[in-house]
Amino acid sequence: MSADPLITVRNLRKTYTVSERPPGVGAALRSLIRRQSREIHAVDGISFDVAPGEIIGFLGPNGAGKTTTLKMLAGLLHPTGGDARVLGFQPWRREKEYLRRMTLVMGQRNQLVWDIPVIDSFELNRAIYQIPDGQYAATVALLTDLLELDPLLHKPVRNLSLGERMKCEIAGALLHQPQVLFLDEPTIGLDVTMQRRIRGFLAEYNRRTNATILLTSHYMADVEALCKRVVVIHHGTLLYDGDLAGLAARFSPFKTVEVEVPKGAGADWSQFGEVIARTDGMVSLRIPKGETAAVTGRLLAQFDVADLTVQDPPIEDVIEQVFQEKLRIEE
Amino acid sequence: MSHLLSVYKGYFRTSLAVQFQYRAAMFIWLLGAIMEPLVYLVVWRTVALQQGGSVGGYDVGGFAAYYLTMMLVNHFTFSWIMWEYDYRIRSGEFSSLLLKPVHPIHSDMADNWAYKLFTLTLYVPVAIGLAWLFRPTWNVEGWALLVLPVALILAFLTRFFLDWSLAMSAFWTTRVQAINQAYFVAMLFFSGRLAPLTLFPPWFQRIADFLPFRWVMAFPVELALGRLTPGQALIGFGVQLGWMAAGLLLLNLVYRAGIRRYAAFGG
Numbered sequence: 001m002s003a004d005p006l007i008t009v010r011n012l013r014k015t016y017t018v019s020e021r022p023p024g025v026g027a028a029l030r031s032l033i034r035r036q037s038r039e040i041h042a043v044d045g046i047s048f049d050v051a052p053g054e055i056i057g058f059l060g061p062n063g064a065g066k067t068t069t070l071k072m073l074a075g076l077l078h079p080t081g082g083d084a085r086v087l088g089f090q091p092w093r094r095e096k097e098y099l100r101r102m103t104l105v106m107g108q109r110n111q112l113v114w115d116i117p118v119i120d121s122f123e124l125n126r127a128i129y130q131i132p133d134g135q136y137a138a139t140v141a142l143l144t145d146l147l148e149l150d151p152l153l154h155k156p157v158r159n160l161s162l163g164e165r166m167k168c169e170i171a172g173a174l175l176h177q178p179q180v181l182f183l184d185e186p187t188i189g190l191d192v193t194m195q196r197r198i199r200g201f202l203a204e205y206n207r208r209t210n211a212t213i214l215l216t217s218h219y220m221a222d223v224e225a226l227c228k229r230v231v232v233i234h235h236g237t238l239l240y241d242g243d244l245a246g247l248a249a250r251f252s253p254f255k256t257v258e259v260e261v262p263k264g265a266g267a268d269w270s271q272f273g274e275v276i277a278r279t280d281g282m283v284s285l286r287i288p289k290g291e292t293a294a295v296t297g298r299l300l301a302q303f304d305v306a307d308l309t310v311q312d313p314p315i316e317d318v319i320e321q322v323f324q325e326k327l328r329i330e331e
Numbered sequence: 332m333s334h335l336l337s338v339y340k341g342y343f344r345t346s347l348a349v350q351f352q353y354r355a356a357m358f359i360w361l362l363g364a365i366m367e368p369l370v371y372l373v374v375w376r377t378v379a380l381q382q383g384g385s386v387g388g389y390d391v392g393g394f395a396a397y398y399l400t401m402m403l404v405n406h407f408t409f410s411w412i413m414w415e416y417d418y419r420i421r422s423g424e425f426s427s428l429l430l431k432p433v434h435p436i437h438s439d440m441a442d443n444w445a446y447k448l449f450t451l452t453l454y455v456p457v458a459i460g461l462a463w464l465f466r467p468t469w470n471v472e473g474w475a476l477l478v479l480p481v482a483l484i485l486a487f488l489t490r491f492f493l494d495w496s497l498a499m500s501a502f503w504t505t506r507v508q509a510i511n512q513a514y515f516v517a518m519l520f521f522s523g524r525l526a527p528l529t530l531f532p533p534w535f536q537r538i539a540d541f542l543p544f545r546w547v548m549a550f551p552v553e554l555a556l557g558r559l560t561p562g563q564a565l566i567g568f569g570v571q572l573g574w575m576a577a578g579l580l581l582l583n584l585v586y587r588a589g590i591r592r593y594a595a596f597g598g
Contacts, residue, residue, distance in 0.1 A: 016594065076426050078591045094590075099432035110427040113345055115352045120345060127341030128431050130334055 005049035006180065006212050007073065012082035014043040014068050014236075037108045041067040044236035047083065052179075053201070055169040055212040057217065057227035057244075059324050065236040066216040067106070073214070074104035086119040086180055100129055103178040105186055111172030112157045118168045122175055129176035136175065145202050163194035170198065172207070183215040187222055199225045220316050234323055248312035251322045255292045257285045259299055260307040272299060286313070338433055338509055342441030350449045351497070361450055364406065365457055371525060372398035372465065387530040392468030393556075397527055399467055400552045405524065406447065406454055408487045408547055412439050413514070416498035416505040420593070429590065436495060436582070443491070471557035478564065482554050485571040486547040492578030493543060499582075502589035523549030543574045 018037050021031040037279075043065040050056055056067040071077045073084055075091035075098065084091060089098035104110075110187070112121045126136045144150055147167045152160060160168065170186065186202070187195040199222055206213055217223055223230060223244065230247060232240040240247055256276065263281040272295050273287035287295050292310060299305060350357060367530045375394045379386045389397060428435035472597045497514055501507045519525050522544035528536050539545045553559050559567065 096432040116348045124341045
């Protein structure tokens with residue numbers, strides 16, 4: 001990493017104690033005397049660094065610990081152990097100077113007051129964050145332009161659609177020009193067009209302001225479009241930290257080979273690998289990584305191949321495989 | 332300080348705008364707040380009339396003055412935060428307040444003032460109408476009226492800090508409403524809201540002396556009615572200051588422990 005890290009996370013842990021009891025009246029009475037509880041390790045010792053201006057995608061299935069990690073870094077949760085520094089601050093000390101320089105977008109109702117027009121909520125944030133008049137006007141103009149907010153600003157929040165609200169939420173969270181953005185599922189529930197618009201906006205915002213962005217998303221399209229680097233978390237532990245391409249290289253033991261052959265060319269394609277798709281003239285095969293060279297050699301020798309491509313499998317498939325197999329990153 | 336002022340201005344403006352959206356609900360709440368002392372007033376007025384015109388040092392006009400003043404003092408000092416805090420924590424709404432570089436108590440306080448300013452436009456004419464109807468009698472002296480605002484501000488702050496501290500029990504338990512009810516009942520009796528404390532037995536009044544409730548309600552009312560000597564008023568201010576400091580300390584301690592425990596549900 002070239003620059004000094006803006007975020008450092010060391011062995012961060014968060015454990016919740018959850019009370020439990022079996023069903024039934026007897027169990028309810030017993031629990032009055034002796035309460036049973038269980039510890040859940042939501043985040044179980046993760047470490048990573050983030051350089052200024054990076055956009056990082058947090059990947060993991062539901063309950064993996066992504067949101068808990070973001071909440072600790074935003075200062076909402078006190079960790080059970082470990083340490084983290086963001087912009088030189090320990091987030092959970094919640095110093096005002098830190099809160100003025102970061103933002104967390106989580107769900108749909110954080111920045112905006114439900115019953116009043118959007119612009120009035122923005123005005124409130126201007127007072128709370130002490131945004132100078134000139135900067136406020138310029139930022140609102142920029143965000144209005146990038147997110148096409150003009151027709152929305154004077155509508156009460158409760159009259160906005162989900163996508164419109166999300167755009168306004170994001171704008172409200174950026175009025176004070178935070179240097180660090182924690183975004184928890186910023187495109188969830190939005191249609192494809194709106195997802196693309198928000199993605200484009202985030203990329204542009206990062207380019208213009210060099211803000212550091214950590215985002216979680218279930219949409220791989222978000223991650224592929226925005227994040228050069230991904231951090232994969234599962235059961236509170238870190239499985240992978242590196243670039244997106246490397247994720248496939250590391251975790252997928254297969255390659256996808258697509259072969260274009262003359263129409264009517266018949267063969268027992270399963271002798272080359274697992275057939276994923278087949279049309280007349282086109283076959284997709286899944287082949288163990290180590291055999292790729294040999295298999296492509298055989299295909300080229302045996303058929304009059306018009307085209308042949310070798311690809312990593314789609315990133316969704318790789319991620320799914322990572323979670324299913326619970327692979328652990330090698331030290 | 333100027334930052335906090337502009338923050339308050341912002342919260343206040345926002346809150347007023349929201350209050351305007353809920354005019355009907357506000358009217359119903361207001362009706363409840365007026366009906367309660369009105370019922371007590373009618374009951375005690377009847378009792379006084381049957382007892383030859385006076386009970387426990389209050390005559391018919393005295394009772395009218397007591398309950399009308401109590402209504403206004405209660406309006407000035409009450410908060411509803413304890414009924415909302417639980418939802419705020421369970422729904423994760425508290426997270427958005429915690430993310431702001433301003434203590435969450437400030438938005439609640441501005442909200443409280445906005446509501447009171449908004450409803451004052453109805454309270455004052457109602458109070459005047461009731462005064463015309465029940466003919467209250469006051470024997471207040473100038474010095475008492477002069478220091479009354481101080482008593483009201485101390486009462487408001489003490490009540491607000493205690494309510495906020497109690498509301499934060501939602502960090503530890505999901506049964507906050509039960510705690511709220513117990514607090515409400517204690518307040519009803521020991522504050523003099525149900526009946527002037529002089530109508531209760533001496534041992535009850537001694538207990539009331541050691542609790543905060545009478546100092547946030549009965550004390551400003553008695554001061555406004557001219558029922559206290561300067562010496563008693565001075566003692567009252569001292570006790571009020573003590574409870575306000577205790578409330579602030581409690582609030583800080585509970586808040587610090589609460590946010591360490593906060594699990595940031597939802598969102």
